[in-house]
Amino acid sequence: MLDTGELENAKSMSIIVTKGSLDWAYPPFILGTTAAAMDVDVTMFFTFYGLPLLKKDMNLKFTSLGNPAMEMPMMGGHMAMPNMMSMLPGVGSMAGGMMKSLIKKKGVASIPELREAALESDVKMIGCQMTLDLFEYDRKDMIDEMEIGGAATYMEKALKADVNLFI
Amino acid sequence: MADQLLDAKGLNCPLPILKAKKALKGMDSGQVLEIQSTDPGSVADFAAFCNQTGNELMSSGSEGDIYKFEIKKR
Numbered sequence: 001m002l003d004t005g006e007l008e009n010a011k012s013m014s015i016i017v018t019k020g021s022l023d024w025a026y027p028p029f030i031l032g033t034t035a036a037a038m039d040v041d042v043t044m045f046f047t048f049y050g051l052p053l054l055k056k057d058m059n060l061k062f063t064s065l066g067n068p069a070m071e072m073p074m075m076g077g078h079m080a081m082p083n084m085m086s087m088l089p090g091v092g093s094m095a096g097g098m099m100k101s102l103i104k105k106k107g108v109a110s111i112p113e114l115r116e117a118a119l120e121s122d123v124k125m126i127g128c129q130m131t132l133d134l135f136e137y138d139r140k141d142m143i144d145e146m147e148i149g150g151a152a153t154y155m156e157k158a159l160k161a162d163v164n165l166f167i
Numbered sequence: 168m169a170d171q172l173l174d175a176k177g178l179n180c181p182l183p184i185l186k187a188k189k190a191l192k193g194m195d196s197g198q199v200l201e202i203q204s205t206d207p208g209s210v211a212d213f214a215a216f217c218n219q220t221g222n223e224l225m226s227s228g229s230e231g232d233i234y235k236f237e238i239k240k241r
Contacts, residue, residue, distance in 0.1 A: 034181040037188035038219045107179040107206075117185050 017050035036121035047128035062096035169201035
């Protein structure tokens with residue numbers, strides 16, 4: 001029998017994803033997957049630098065440049081990275097490697113793993129048409145599950161949602 | 168006695184919740200899922216998860232470094 005009580009209580013959430021670096025990819029995917037696990041209907045709208053998170057082949061990068069709050073745990077203490085050093089060739093990829101090994105060591109899910117979990121739980125992923133045009137992304141380089149839409153597509157979801165986030 | 172055991176030891180947020188949800192999906196209403204975790208955050212998270220989804224958190228406790236939860240599927 002149809003449980004109408006359940007339908008009335010159905011919650012929904014939208015997230016605008018604007019950042020696609022390794023660290024910034026976490027908040028939207030963690031919240032999106034968790035909300036879906038809590039029976040929330042989730043829509044993620046990927047725009048500007050968030051759009052690469054929908055590429056079939058994700059190669060996420062990380063930088064400590066311009067991020068004075070980043071502190072890597074190191075030998076019982078924490079190490080921040082001065083901008084002067086972060087800008088040197090190779091330092092970014094080294095920091096990215098350190099971040100990835102830390103993620104693995106602490107049992108934190110990888111971003112591809114979280115994206116897969118999101119798709120499995122029917123999280124709707126919308127790629128921004130304007131960003132595709134602007135940065136000349138090819139539809140066939142993006143995951144098949146990506147739907148394409150614009151600001152109005154997002155607004156239609158957001159106006160009905162209980163939670164709307166911009167990350 | 169639980170109908171199914173989920174070993175989420177060593178996994179960090181939000182994996183214990185995601186894996187629990189997946190396990191519950193394959194179970195019948197009234198069946199009990201036991202989850203073992205090492206993530207201290209999972210104590211508050213499983214309470215919130217059950218509160219929201221209507222599954223019953225029958226027990227929540229710890230033995231040494233391991234947190235144990237029993238969830239009855241709604």
